[in-house]
Every structure is written in structure tokens, then in C-alpha cells.
Amino acid sequence: MTAIRDVVSYINAHKNKSLERLIDLCEIPSISTLPDHESDMRQAAEWLANEMQSLGMESIKIIPTDGHPVVYGDYLNIEDRPTVLIYGHYDVQPADPIEEWSSSPFVPTIRGDNLYARGASDMKGQIMGVFSALDAWKNAGDGFPLNIKIILEGEEEIGSPNLAGFVESNRDLLYCDLCMNADSSIGNVDYPAIVYGLRGLAYYELWVYGPETDLHSGMFGGAVHNPAIVLCELIAGMHEADGKVGLPLFYENVEEISEEERLEINQLTYDDQELLSSAGNPPSLFGEFGYSAMERVSVRPSLDVNGLYSGFIGSGSKTVLPSKAMAKLSMRLVPHQKPAEISDSLRKYLSDNAPDTVRWELKELAHASPVVVNRESIGVRAAVDAIEYVFGVKPSFMRSGGTVPVVGMLSDMLEIETVMLGFALNDDGIHGPNEKLHLETFHNGVESYAHFFNNLAKSSN
Amino acid sequence: MTAIRDVVSYINAHKNKSLERLIDLCEIPSISTLPDHESDMRQAAEWLANEMQSLGMESIKIIPTDGHPVVYGDYLNIEDRPTVLIYGHYDVQPADPIEEWSSSPFVPTIRGDNLYARGASDMKGQIMGVFSALDAWKNAGDGFPLNIKIILEGEEEIGSPNLAGFVESNRDLLYCDLCMNADSSIGNVDYPAIVYGLRGLAYYELWVYGPETDLHSGMFGGAVHNPAIVLCELIAGMHEADGKVGLPLFYENVEEISEEERLEINQLTYDDQELLSSAGNPPSLFGEFGYSAMERVSVRPSLDVNGLYSGFIGSGSKTVLPSKAMAKLSMRLVPHQKPAEISDSLRKYLSDNAPDTVRWELKELAHASPVVVNRESIGVRAAVDAIEYVFGVKPSFMRSGGTVPVVGMLSDMLEIETVMLGFALNDDGIHGPNEKLHLETFHNGVESYAHFFNNLAKSSN
Numbered sequence: 001m002t003a004i005r006d007v008v009s010y011i012n013a014h015k016n017k018s019l020e021r022l023i024d025l026c027e028i029p030s031i032s033t034l035p036d037h038e039s040d041m042r043q044a045a046e047w048l049a050n051e052m053q054s055l056g057m058e059s060i061k062i063i064p065t066d067g068h069p070v071v072y073g074d075y076l077n078i079e080d081r082p083t084v085l086i087y088g089h090y091d092v093q094p095a096d097p098i099e100e101w102s103s104s105p106f107v108p109t110i111r112g113d114n115l116y117a118r119g120a121s122d123m124k125g126q127i128m129g130v131f132s133a134l135d136a137w138k139n140a141g142d143g144f145p146l147n148i149k150i151i152l153e154g155e156e157e158i159g160s161p162n163l164a165g166f167v168e169s170n171r172d173l174l175y176c177d178l179c180m181n182a183d184s185s186i187g188n189v190d191y192p193a194i195v196y197g198l199r200g201l202a203y204y205e206l207w208v209y210g211p212e213t214d215l216h217s218g219m220f221g222g223a224v225h226n227p228a229i230v231l232c233e234l235i236a237g238m239h240e241a242d243g244k245v246g247l248p249l250f251y252e253n254v255e256e257i258s259e260e261e262r263l264e265i266n267q268l269t270y271d272d273q274e275l276l277s278s279a280g281n282p283p284s285l286f287g288e289f290g291y292s293a294m295e296r297v298s299v300r301p302s303l304d305v306n307g308l309y310s311g312f313i314g315s316g317s318k319t320v321l322p323s324k325a326m327a328k329l330s331m332r333l334v335p336h337q338k339p340a341e342i343s344d345s346l347r348k349y350l351s352d353n354a355p356d357t358v359r360w361e362l363k364e365l366a367h368a369s370p371v372v373v374n375r376e377s378i379g380v381r382a383a384v385d386a387i388e389y390v391f392g393v394k395p396s397f398m399r400s401g402g403t404v405p406v407v408g409m410l411s412d413m414l415e416i417e418t419v420m421l422g423f424a425l426n427d428d429g430i431h432g433p434n435e436k437l438h439l440e441t442f443h444n445g446v447e448s449y450a451h452f453f454n455n456l457a458k459s460s461n
Numbered sequence: 462m463t464a465i466r467d468v469v470s471y472i473n474a475h476k477n478k479s480l481e482r483l484i485d486l487c488e489i490p491s492i493s494t495l496p497d498h499e500s501d502m503r504q505a506a507e508w509l510a511n512e513m514q515s516l517g518m519e520s521i522k523i524i525p526t527d528g529h530p531v532v533y534g535d536y537l538n539i540e541d542r543p544t545v546l547i548y549g550h551y552d553v554q555p556a557d558p559i560e561e562w563s564s565s566p567f568v569p570t571i572r573g574d575n576l577y578a579r580g581a582s583d584m585k586g587q588i589m590g591v592f593s594a595l596d597a598w599k600n601a602g603d604g605f606p607l608n609i610k611i612i613l614e615g616e617e618e619i620g621s622p623n624l625a626g627f628v629e630s631n632r633d634l635l636y637c638d639l640c641m642n643a644d645s646s647i648g649n650v651d652y653p654a655i656v657y658g659l660r661g662l663a664y665y666e667l668w669v670y671g672p673e674t675d676l677h678s679g680m681f682g683g684a685v686h687n688p689a690i691v692l693c694e695l696i697a698g699m700h701e702a703d704g705k706v707g708l709p710l711f712y713e714n715v716e717e718i719s720e721e722e723r724l725e726i727n728q729l730t731y732d733d734q735e736l737l738s739s740a741g742n743p744p745s746l747f748g749e750f751g752y753s754a755m756e757r758v759s760v761r762p763s764l765d766v767n768g769l770y771s772g773f774i775g776s777g778s779k780t781v782l783p784s785k786a787m788a789k790l791s792m793r794l795v796p797h798q799k800p801a802e803i804s805d806s807l808r809k810y811l812s813d814n815a816p817d818t819v820r821w822e823l824k825e826l827a828h829a830s831p832v833v834v835n836r837e838s839i840g841v842r843a844a845v846d847a848i849e850y851v852f853g854v855k856p857s858f859m860r861s862g863g864t865v866p867v868v869g870m871l872s873d874m875l876e877i878e879t880v881m882l883g884f885a886l887n888d889d890g891i892h893g894p895n896e897k898l899h900l901e902t903f904h905n906g907v908e909s910y911a912h913f914f915n916n917l918a919k920s921s922n
Contacts, residue, residue, distance in 0.1 A: 032777075033775070033776065033777030033778065033779065034775065034776075034777070035776075093779055093780075094773065094775060094779055096773070096775070097675065100674060157779075158777050158778055159778055199679060201679075201780070203778045203780065210743040211740045211741035211742065211743045212741030212742055213561060213741045213890060213893040213894050213895065214558065214892065214893040214894065215740055215741065215892070215893055216863065216891050216892040216893070217763075217765045217767060217791060217793070217892075218660060218662075218793055218861070218862045218863030218864050219739075219758065219861070219862050219863055219887065219891075220736075220739075220740050220758060220862070221758065221763040221764075221765045221791075221793050221862060222748050222749065222757035222758050222761055222762070222763030222793065222862065223736060223740075223746050223747070223748045223754040223755075223757040223758045224740045224743055224746060224747065224748075225743065225746075225747035225748075226765050226766055228696075228765075228766035228767075228768075228769050228788075229696060229697075229699075229700065229765070229766050231693070231769070232692070232693035232694075232696035232697050232766065232769075233693075233696075233697040233700075235689075235690060235693035235694075235697075236690075236693045236694040236696075236697030236698075237697070238690075239690065239694075275681075275684060278680075278681075279672045279676055279681050279684075279685045280672035280673030280674050280676065280784065281672065281673055282671040282672045282685055282686065282818060282819065283817055283818055283819060283820060284817060284818050285684050285685060285686075285818070286684070286685065286686035286816070286818040287683050287684045287685075287686075288683065293684040294684075296683040296684040297680065297681060297682065297683050297684045300683055301683070302678075302682040302683030303682075304678045304682045304687050304689075304690070304782050305687055305689035305690050305693065305771065305772065305783070305786075306678060306689075306772050306773055306778070306779060306780060306781050306782070306783070307689075307771060307772035307773040307774045307779070307781075307783070308689050308692070308693075308769045308770060308771035308772065308774070308783075308786060309769060309770060309774040310766065310768060310769035311766070311767050311768035311769065311789065312555065312557065312767055312768040312789060313768045313769070313770040313787070313789070314494070314495065314555060314557070315494065315495070315496075316494030316495070316619055316826065317494065317619055317620055317664045317767070317789065317791070317826040317827050318494065318554055318555055318618075318767060318768070318789070318892070319554075319662070319664065319767060319791060319864075319892060320554075320767050320768075320892050320893065321765050321767070322766070322767070322768070322769075323741065323893075325766075325769060326774070327689075328772065328773060328774070328778065328779070330678060330682075330778070330780060332678070332679055332682050332683065355747070356744055356745060357743060357744055357745050357746070357747040358743065358744060359744060365777065365778040366778050400679070400680070401679045401680050401681070401682060401683070402677065402679030402680055403679055403780075426680065429674065430677050430680075431675065431676070431677040431678075431779070431780060431781050432674040432675040432676055432677070432781065432784075433674050433675065434674070
């Protein structure tokens with residue numbers, strides 16, 4: 001038991017080193033969705049492989065996929081101890097709207113209590129939290145307290161299109177006792193919570209095509225159906241007046257949660273007011289009738305438009321009748337909705353409702369199944385104890401509205417349980433401008449990871 | 462009568478010169494709506510002033526406005542002959558979507574029977590048609606057959622925001638017997654028509670604002686109203702199921718045309734099939750129930766979305782809940798709709814229908830009144846005779862769906878009648894990619910202008 005105390009001392013003495021390594025990583029604009037950043041993706045993968053080398057890990061490799069590579073490393077020399085597979089992703093979201101950032105997204109900048117950078121919270125800060133904890137165990141403990149495998153994916157922000165294939169082809173490499181997924185949040189710093197449920201995702205690009213080229217809106221306006229208007233009408237029809245999604249059979253397989261779970265969700269100290277403030281203060285909240293805001297973002301499905309484009313969007317006026325219009329649209333799914341059934345539902349809706357004055361095309365960009373993990377697993381118990389020790393308060397349980405495709409994949413394909421353990425906060429602004437990482441929470445996260453490994457090692461005795 | 466024959470011979474002998482001058486002018490990217498092109502606007506104005514100089518015109522000046530300048534020149538030395546004020550505009554629409562052009566929009570390119578360039582048809586080809594006719598009268602006739610004033614505006618494509626002020630401040634300068642507006646079309650080369658009616662315009666930018674920044678659609682989707690969806694719902698509500706515009710009192714002042722005029726419109730040889738083909742072949746036509754396509758684009762008002770923007774529109778998937786969404790939207794108006802009343806109607810619709818979960822803002826970008834000109838004026842008769850002589854067929858009359866703000870202004874403020882005489886064709890693709898000018902029609906236009914001036918001069922004897 002001396003080891004963990006020394007490890008924590010080491011962590012406290014090396015805060016600056018942890019932060020500097022994190023800043024180095026955040027400087028690499030590893031945006032997976034933009035082809036221009038392919039070399040940055042490669043650079044980030046190599047940086048991480050080098051970092052694993054410094055941690056004394058073995059079998060380090062950058063494994064190619066049809067998209068961006070997976071970085072792998074392990075340390076498997078501790079007999080009679082469990083093996084934990086640690087998952088993270090090194091890719092980040094695009095930084096636009098770039099003009100809304102107060103400092104450049106890839107020039108990590110400390111202001112007040114926070115580090116501002118794209119990816120600081122989602123999830124380079126979590127990766128470096130794990131690495132710093134391992135570094136402390138290596139240098140101040142008796143070495144790692146258990147066996148470790150790490151996979152760092154490069155395509156999480158684009159829906160992990162090649163991850164299922166990677167897992168399928170690397171079953172032996174990934175064999176382990178449990179998975180710790182660091183791509184997670186504790187919600188609120190005063191009342192930390194552990195995520196045990198994740199919504200699924202179905203993401204599409206919908207195009208509506210009319211005339212072959214943009215037309216003069218004076219010469220043709222009124223006689224040629226406007227694809228932008230048709231697109232708007234199709235999107236408008238996707239919600240009912242009560243806030244429900246209006247696609248056919250959309251709620252058919254949605255599991256109604258128990259009264260007990262509902263009570264638990266609504267007792268979370270993160271309430272509507274805080275949600276409103278985290279959401280950047282729109283005039284008011286909104287959503288499906290009959291459910292609280294916390295329920296709407298956790299156990300109820302949703303449909304959002306993520307982008308809209310048609311015609312002329314420069315400054316001033318251009319009187320075109322656009323030839324086409326596009327919406328990026330996505331749905332968050334809950335148990336037991338299946339992405340394939342949702343695609344069928346959307347296609348049926350479009351077939352039934354698109355007028356024959358236009359053509360339409362639906363491109364499926366990403367999908368992932370919803371998942372709920374076992375709250376009684378040894379991983380979850382080790383995480384609960386670690387957070388309680390470091391934060392001084394027993395974490396509650398919450399279901400996140402976000403999606404982490406790998407959790408469902410590992411559960412389905414490797415039959416292992418996952419614990420979500422990451423230290424993002426609700427107000428970190430992930431995916432938006434001015435994404436930040438709360439530095440004190442980052443540091444507490446490093447300590448928590450150190451305890452988590454210790455707890456897990458002990459639980460196998 | 463010898464003069465006109467010599468003039469026409471000169472025109473035929475100098476076709477290449479006319480075309481070369483036109484190509485020179487089309488090379489200048491005089492896009493009025495884009496601030497980057499201010500020096501190009503200036504260059505185009507100076508080019509045209511020089512050209513007027515070569516024509517022997519006098520009092521040439523580039524008159525500043527709060528926006529782009531007006532180019533003016535006159536020749537007033539023919540006693541006992543009427544004075545015609547010729548209107549044109551030297552600005553053009555933006556060239557985007559630039560990737561859909563087969564040749565660069567500002568590298569005028571001849572392919573087949575046409576010259577391809579932004580502004581070739583709308584309306585540098587018409588300006589140079591007039592200039593070539595005047596050049597022929599100067600060099601081969603007995604000089605100009607009547608008195609000429611020319612104003613060339615630089616802001617037609619952005620709704621002529623400074624033209625009313627210009628006309629108001631320059632009443633004496635613009636004093637004349639009639640106006641010939643060259644910003645017009647003859648529709649179809651085999652069955653030319655003269656435009657006698659123009660729709661008005663009301664152009665807006667509508668913004669819907671939700672959260673302060675883009676949000677993660679997983680963390681907030683379902684509990685924060687999506688501004689892109691709200692915008693789509695608002696736009697969807699702007700049309701009824703029967704294709705009518707659904708804004709309050711929108712049709713209140715719309716004049717129902719007479720059975721006689723209706724018959725005339727529907728007897729135009731430019732029919733639905735040709736309209737469909739000119740429109741770049743959308744799957745089918747569409748519009749207000751109870752009216753033919755020709756009526757819909759001429760005597761009935763319309764509402765179009767000209768542009769849509771929200772959130773992430775790059776390639777791939779980004780799971781944002783956008784903070785704001787924008788639509789450019791415009792209405793074409795018919796007698797006796799007033800732009801100010803239409804703005805009130807739209808604001809009332811938005812007030813009544815926008816949910817209180819978002820904020821909205823409506824920016825008015827441009828407006829112009831609808832107009833119908835006197836078909837019995839000496840100007841219209843001179844134009845009819847000129848077209849009949851050159852094209853070998855008596856032109857019919859048509860009402861255009863487009864908008865030429867100056868016509869209503871001159872009629873209201875100077876109390877003069879206008880004849881629309883320009884030689885654009887319905888399939889010229891104006892405002893869209895691959896705008897073209899049909900070279901034979903351009904040449905016939907030069908001859909027609911020469912005859913028009915002659916007819917007008919004779920009619921005053």
C-alpha cells in the first residue's frame with residue numbers, strides 16, 4: 001500500500017510535465033474527417049506510439065486500417081493480475097466555426113482554470129490522463145500494477161467506420177478481462193457521475209435535387225419546385241408538434257425505463273438550469289412532451305439537423321433558385337433501436353413524403369448501437385472507489401446522450417464488459433468552439449486513473 | 462432611308478469588332494455584391510466611359526453613389542428629335558457554384574453558337590448591342606438619328622439600393638421623352654416577344670438563433686431546440702399544400718388578370734415543355750394550383766429560398782447541434798403588391814409562428830415594385846417594328862417573372878414610359894453557371910437596336 005501513496009506524490013510533483021505533454025499533443029490538428037489533415041493524423045499516431053515507448057510499453061505498433069490507423073501497445077508481464085484494455089481516440093472534430101474561437105484551436109492556451117484547445121477535453125486530455133497515471137506507476141510505484149493493453153483509434157469522430165473490422169481481425173490481440181473506455185465524462189466537478197449508458201447514432205447526408213443548375217428565381221420562381229424548400233418541408237415533417245420524432249415506427253423498439261431509473265436520472269444534481277447554461281443559454285429548453293430535459297438527453301432518442309446548405313450563402317443577395325439542397329442529419333438512439341431499422345424508417349419517410357418534382361438521395365455516413373453497461377462489474381466498482389477517494393464524494397450513475405461506438409462493438413464481438421472512466425465536464429464545449437479542459441479536474445483525473453488501476457489490481461487478489 | 466441600309470451593312474461588316482469589345486467587357490469580374498470586387502467595378506465603369514468617348518458621346522461622367530457608381534453620357538445635338546434615355550447595368554451576379562462552369566466565368570469562351578461568360582447575357586451583351594448599333598449609326602449613318610442619354614448602373618444585381626436616390630438627385634440630367642431599358646429578353650429566338658410586365662422583389666436574410674455556440678448533438682440533442690430545424694419548420698409553413706404562399710394577407714392586393722390577358726399568356730409558343738427544358742429538367746414542373754406554368758412565372762407571385770446555411774457543411778460527419786441557421790429568401794411580387802406590405806406580412810408570420818425557444822432576426826436586403834408598361838407607347842411600337850423587321854416575325858407580348866427595379870422608379874419619379882428591349886433568351890442560364898449569349902441573336906439584337914433608333918426618330922416626324 002505504500003506504492004499508491006508514492007504514485008500520487010509523483011503525480012503531484014509532475015503536474016507540469018503532464019500538462020506539457022498534453023499541450024504537445026493538442027498542437028497536432030488531428031481532424032479525422034478532413035482529408036487535408038491526413039499527415040497530422042499520422043503525426044499524432046506516431047507521437048502517441050513514442051509516448052507508449054517512454055512508458056516502457058511493448059509490442060507497440062501503428063496498425064493500418066482502410067482509414068486512419070490504430071495505435072496499439074501492451075505490457076503483459078504481471079502474472080496473476082487482470083488485463084485491462086484501455087480505449088481512447090486521438091482524432092478530434094473540425095474546429096469550425098473557427099472565427100468563434102478566442103484563441104487558435106491548435107495553439108493550446110491556458111486562460112483562468114482551463115486549457116483551451118480542440119480535443120483538450122474530447123479526448124486528448126483523457127488519453128494523457130491515463131498516460132500520466134501509468135508514468136507515475138512506472139516511476140514511483142513498483143511498475144504497472146496490472147496488465148495493460150491500449151488501443152487508440154483515429155476515427156471516433158467520424159463514427160468509427162473501420163473499427164468493427166479492426167476488432168474482428170484482431171480478436172487475439174484485444175483479448176482481455178475488461179475494457180476501460182476513457183472517452184467519457186464525470187458531468188459536474190462537484191457531483192461526479194459515472195456513465196453507464198450511451199446513445200447510439202445514425203448519421204446521414206440528405207440531398208434534394210431539382211433543376212440541373214441554379215436558376216434565375218425571377219424567370220422560374222413559382223413554376224419550378226425549389227429543392228431548398230422541399231428539403232425544409234421534409235425536415236419539418238420529421239418532428240411532431242409534441243416534440244416526438246415523426247418517422248414511421250421510430251419509437252417501435254424504444255425501451256421505456258423503469259420508474260426507479262427515471263427517479264435516479266431526475267435526482268442528478270445536474271439539473272435543467274445547469275443544462276440550459278451548459279447549452280450556451282438558448283431562450284429556453286425544448287423537447288419531447290412528457291419527459292424531463294435529463295431524460296430527453298439520456299434515455300430518449302432525438303433527431304438533429306447538423307448542417308444545412310443550399311444556393312447562395314455569401315453576403316448580399318443573389319436571386320437564384322438553387323439546383324440542390326443538403327442537410328446533414330443524425331439521430332441519437334436508445335435501447336433497443338437498431339441503426340439499420342432507423343435507416344429503413346427514414347427511407348420510408350422520404351419515399352412517402354418527397355414530392356415527385358424533385359429527386360432525393362440519402363447517404364449513410366455513420367452508425368452505432370446504443371449500449372447500457374453492467375453497473376456491478378469489477379471495472380465499474382474500481383472506478384467508483386477511485387472517484388470517491390479522489391473527489392471525496394461517491395459518484396452517481398448517469399446515462400450519457402453521446403455515442404461511443406466501440407463500447408457496443410467490444411461487448412458484442414469480444415464479450416467483455418466496459419467501464420466508462422473519463423473526466424470531461426458537461427460545460428467543456430466539446431465539438432464546439434472554445435473547447436476547454438478544466439485543469440484541476442484533469443489532475444484529479446490522473447490521480448483517479450492511478451487509483452483505478454490499483455483498485456482493479458487489488459480486486460483480483 | 463439610305464442611312465439605315467448603310468448602318469446595317471456596317472454592322473454586318475463589323476461583327477468581329479462588336480464581339481471583341483464584348484469579350485473585353487466580359488473579362489472584367491464586376492460582381493457588385495462581393496466587396497473584393499470593388500476595383501473591378503471601378504474598372505468596368507471606366508471601360509464603359511471610355512467606350513462612350515469612342516462613340517462620340519458627351520458629358521461623360523462616372524457619378525458616385527453610396528455604393529457603386531453610375532456611368533452617364535449623352536448626345537443631345539439633334540434638333541427636333543426625341544431624346545431616349547437608355548438604361549443598362551454593368552454589374553453581374555457572383556459566379557458560384559464556380560465548379561459547375563465548363564470554362565472560367567471571366568474567361569469568355571466561344572463554344573458552338575454561344576459565348577460563355579458571367580454577364581454575357583445579363584447584360585453586358587445587351588449593353589454592347591446598343592453600343593455597336595450606335596457605333597454603326599455614327600460611322601455609317603448620318604450620325605445618331607436622335608438624342609441619346611445613357612445611364613449604366615452598377616447595383617442592379619443587388620437590388621439597386623442607391624438608384625432611387627440617384628434618380629431623385631438627377632431629375633434634370635435624366636429628363637427625356639422615353640426610356641429604353643436594355644435589361645430584357647425576347648424569350649425564344651423563333652418566336653420573339655417583348656416584355657411589358659415585370660415582377661417586383663422583396664429579398665431577405667432570415668436568421669434563427671439558439672444556443673450561443675454549436676453544441677454536441679449527443680449531449681444536448683433532444684433538449685435544446687435545433688435552430689436549423691426551426692428554420693426549416695418556418696420555411697415549410699410559408700407554403701400551403703396547394704402551392705400558394707401561406708403568409709398572412711399575401712394575396713390581398715394581387716390583381717387577377719383578365720381572361721383576355723390570360724389567354725394571351727397561355728398562347729405564347731414558349732410552353733411548359735420548353736420551360737421545363739430551360740429550367741434544366743427537374744423531374745416535373747410545380748406551382749400554385751389553378752394557374753399554368755406561364756402564369757405562375759409572370760402574373761402570379763412566388764416565394765423562393767435562395768440560400769440555406771447552418772452548422773457543418775464540409776465533407777463527412779460532425780455531430781453538432783448548430784447555434785444558428787440562415788435562409789436567404791425572396792418573393793417575386795405582382796401588381797399591386799407593395800414590398801413594404803410584404804415585409805409586414807413576413808414579420809407577422811414569423812412573430813406568430815417562431816417558437817420562443819429561439820430568437821430570430823429578419824434583414825431586408827432588397828426590394829422593388831412590380832410594374833406593367835403601356836403597350837401602345839411610341840417606344841413599344843418602335844421596338845415591335847424593329848424586331849419584326851430583323852427577326853421576320855411580329856413579336857408577341859409577355860410579362861417577365863424577373864425584376865428590373867429601375868422601370869418602376871423612372872415611371873414613378875420621372876413620369877416617363879419605358880420600353881423593354883433586350884435580346885436575352887430564356888435558356889441563357891443567367892444567374893447560374895455557364896451563362897451564355899447566343900451569338901446570332903446578339904448580332905440580330907445589334908441590328909434591331911439600329912432599327913429601333915431609326916423608327917423612334919421617324920415617329921417624331
